[in-house]
Structure formats: C-alpha cells, structure tokens
Amino acid sequence: MNKESRKCQNCQQEFWIEPEDFDFYKKIDVPPPTWCPDCRSMRRFSWREDRTLYKNICALCKKSTVSIHVPGSPFTVYCRECWMSDKWDPMTYGRNYDFSQPFFTQYRKLMEAVPRPALTGTNLVNSEYSHACQNVKNCYYTFWAFSTEDAQYAWAPLLSRQTFDSYVTDKSERTYETLLSDRLYRVKFSYFAHDCFDSSFLFDCVGCSYCFGCVNMRKQKYRLFNEQLSKEEYFERIKYWDLGSYSKLEEAKKKFKEFHLSMPRRYADIVNSANVTGDVIRDSKNCHMCFSALEDVYDCKYVYFAGLDSKDSYDISVAGDLSELLYEVSYTVRAQRVKFSSGSDNSINVDYCNWARVSSNLFGCIALRNKQHCILNKQYERSEYETLVSKIKKHMDEMPYVDAKGITYKYGEFFPPELSAYAYNESLAFVWYPKTKSEVLEDGLQWRDPSERKYSITLEPEKFPDHVRDVDDSILQEVIGCLHRGACNHTCATAFRLTKEELTFYRDMHIALPRLCPTCRHAERIQWRNGFHLYKRKCMCDGTKSHAYDNSTQHFHGTAACPNEFETTYAPDKPGIVYCNQCYKTEFL
Secondary structure (H helix, E strand, C coil), X not given: CCCEEEECCCCCCEEEECHHXXXXXXXXXXXXXXXXXXHHHHHHHCCCECCCCEEEECXXXXXXXXXXXXXXXXXXXXXXXXXXXXXXXXXXXXXXXXXXXXXHHHHHHHHHHCCEECCCEEEEECCCCEECEEEEECCXXXXXXXXXXXXXXXXXXXXXXXXEEEEXXXXXXXXXXXXXXXXXXXXXXXXXXXXXXXXXXXXXXXXXXEEEEEECXXXXXXXXXXXXXXXXXXXXXXXXXXXXXXXXXXXXXXXXXXXXXXXXXXXXXXXCCEEEEEEEEECCEEEEEEEEEECCEEEEEXXXXXXXXXXXXXXXXXXXXXXXXXXXXXXXXXXXXXXXXXXXXXXXXXXXXXXXXXXXXXXXXXXXXXXXXXXXXEECCHXXXXXXXXXXXXXXXXXXXXXXXXXXXXXXXXXXXXHCCCCHHHEHHHHHCCCCHHHHHHCCCCCCCXXXXXXXXXXXXXXXXXXXXXXXXXXXHCCEECCCCXXXXXXXXXXXXXXXXXXXXHHHHCCCCCCCCHHHHHHXXXXXXXXXXXXXXXXXXXXXXXXXXXXXXXXXXXXXXXXXXXXXXXCCCCCCEEECXXXXXXXXX
C-alpha cells in the first residue's frame, strides 16, 4: 500500500501513514488512525493522572486516605489496601452490552460504578504520599518509583537513594535537581548526565567528577564552565559558587543557562542504536518517532517512554517490559496484543480496558484479575464472547460516540479525553501539551480550579535567610509562599512546607532552600528536555565558527557549512546551536 495523507480529526493538520504503518494495522486488525501522532499522544496522556493529591475517604473501610481523585467526584474510591484486597469483586459490576447506546457512553458508566484506587503501588514502606511505586521506602511525594529509598519530589527514580527533586534518575544517590540521568553521586542541577560524581550544573556530561557548569564533557575532572583547572585552582575558584546562598545559586543558574545555550548540542540524545529517529533513545533498533526508548526497544513507532525489551508496537505511552504488539496503550507492561487500554499488565488480547491484570480476551473491562472472555465485566463462554465482540466493533462504527467538538469515535480510537477521570490540568497531557483554562474549556474538557485555601501563608519567600546555614528548625512550622504566587501555568500550589528530611538534605548537600513550591519546581525542571515533535533541520555548523561558538578542530566539511540534515526535537525558533552527529562527535568526543 502506498503512503497516504490524512487530516487529523482533532487539530485539522495533515499527517502521513506510511506503507509499513498499514502493515502493522493489518497485523493487529485495527483501522488506520484518524488523529495525528501528537494528538494521539495527548489523548492517551489525558487519561493518566499526574501529581495532584487529595485527602479522601475510602468508600469501603471508611478510613482517610491520600488519593489521586478529588473528593466529591462521581467515582467510588477505595484506599490502596482495600482496592488490592479480596474484599470486593469487580465482576459484581458486570452488565449486558446495550446496543442502543454508544460504547464509550456505557464504558463511562462502568467507570463510575467500579471502585477506583485512591493510589496504586506495591510494597511501600512509610511512603503514604507516593503513587504508582514499587518496592519503595521512606519516600514522600514520589511517583512511578522502583526500588528506591529516601526520595522526595521525584518522578520515576529507579534503584536510587536520597534523590530529591528529580525526573527519571536511576542508580543514583544523594542527588538534587537532576533529569534523565543515571549513576550519579553527590550531583546537583544536572541534566542528561551519566556516571558523574561530586559535580554541579552539568548538561550532557559523562564520567565527570569535580566539575561545575560544564557542557558536553567526557571523563573530565576539575573543570569550571569547561575550563580546565588544576586541583588546587578548582577548589579555590569553586568557593565563589557557594550554592548554599540563594543569591549565588540564582547567579549560577543564570550563568549556566547562558553558557549551555552558547555551546552546540547534539541534534538528539541517541546512544548505541540503529535506524532510529526521535530523542532519548538507548540500545534500540528500527524505532521511529520515539521519545525515551530505553534498553532493547525494537521495531516500534510513536513511543513516549518505553523500554526493557519492547517490540513491534505503535503509539505507547509509558509501557513495555517484555511486551509486543501493543497499540494505543499507556502504562502497560508484560503484555501482548493489548489495544486502547491503560494500566494493564501480564495480559493478552485486551481491548478498551483499565487495570487488566493476568487476564486474556477482555473487552471494555475495568479492574479484572485472572479473568478471560469478559465484556463490561461480565463473563461469557468463549464462542459467545467472540461473536459479541465482533458485533460490538460493528456497532461502534454504526453508532459512534460524538464528543463536544463533534469528533466521532469509532472502533480504533482511544478513549475520548472528555470522558477521562482526571481534569486536563491534572493529567500528564497538561505537562507535555499545556493549554490555558480557556483553551481546555473550549475543547470541551475538564479543568480543575484550585481547592479553597485552608491555610495562611506564614512566611513569604523573600523573607528567607539567604544562606541555608542561617535557617533554623523553626522553618519546619512555617507555611511558605511560592514565589510564583499562582501566576504561572504550572498548577502552582501557591504555598508549601519543608519536611524534616528535606531540610536535613539541603544542609548536608549545601543547597539554598527553594523559593518555589514542588509543582512549580517540577514544571521548570522538565523544561530542560524537549517535547515530542520532530522538526527537519540542517546542522548549524558553519565550518570554523557557529554563531558565538568557535570550533576547536576541523570537521569533515572543512571551512564550508555542514551539509547534513536531520530530524530533531529542537524547534527552529528555539535558542541554541544544534549540530549533527558527525560534527558533535568531532568537536566533543
């Protein structure tokens, strides 16, 4: 089949379906998509909660619980322990399929009936305010962590200890403000850093120790803003950059950002991979339009966070781990032939389900475990199940769901964003596809205004002592105002408190106290990585000089401009110097 142009139902922009895409859709027996890749990604993320927590009451045991669901929502919410227990049976909520209503209307009714977990996760010790974690201890306000201890305000720390304010940092200890990094020790304010020790302010550095403000360094020591110093000179000059002082820390942030923009960066963060396009790709092959594809991802397309032996899948968001033939799924692991679903694991042949676990042949089910041949949580014989599923797919085409914008949803579309259990600004879609409140409401989606404030700010951020050494323990009793004061588009909490462990960490690591709430800090941190769109660009190396940067050695194209072109997540209007792989390696490796 030839390459075909389509018009996205949602954004009305043109997108292309390649011959290999048609082959994949035929293999898994689904129609081609009617939404473009970016809109499909946004739609899936709109069904996943981000980092907003509430106090709620478990509808089963009646105990107070921390929850991802706002009190008063139309959903039945159980605490983590009750939801995971055998005290209830999701099959009791089963119902017959109603051919007089669209499928998605019926599914939303089932969502409101079947209990939902306040929080998810397994084997959590002293980590009440952590969600979607496995094997964690002493973690606070931490999400998607695995085998991690003593973490706070962290998103997806893996096999780490004492990592504060981090985003996807693994195998690390005593780190602060790190992003997409691994194997770090005593490292602060570092992004895309690997195997580094006792350093601060790094970007795309590997194997560095005692470095400060460095970009593109490999196996270096005693570097200050890339300048090579002796050991004695380094420690003498580093005294100026006292990060325990807030004013000095802000000066360092400003200088580092300017220095980082003056240095060329790679068009993409791709390591040990072949025939791939996208960004943040490791040890993968034959993957296109993939963003955060890590460790043995093969023959995949439109991937947004996946890894650990994922194969032959399209349109997946946070999925993988020994999975294959996934399509339009989120948070799905160890699964095969799972489509239009979220939160599934160890399951096979599942369509339009949430939290399908160790199950097979399910359609439109919620929270089923160890089940087969079920539709809307009702049990069927195999032959009856197969006949009914065929009829439902046909019915979905003949009586599609139509949302507030007039978009139709037939079989082959992921769940409509307007039916999500989460407001848009509380979902992961808001993180990667931010919109204003008016834009969200215009799209017919939910927007959650901040809850009524039940606290009074007792300490404004401007009244902090400048240096962390001058802060006493009484600050633990203060309600601290966020410097943004809700004026940003980060779902600012407007105020926050410091934990005892956090204060101890700042003192030990010699870091000035933050003036922003954790939500705003998280929003600013992830701005260090690009979004999920590829732009066709040309290498910016002009020969001997590239804008404000002078090459240190001759490149393959001599004094002429580099002819190489590539696809990159760096937008053309974004500041900075972007090099192709050849020019980058010649200059820095």
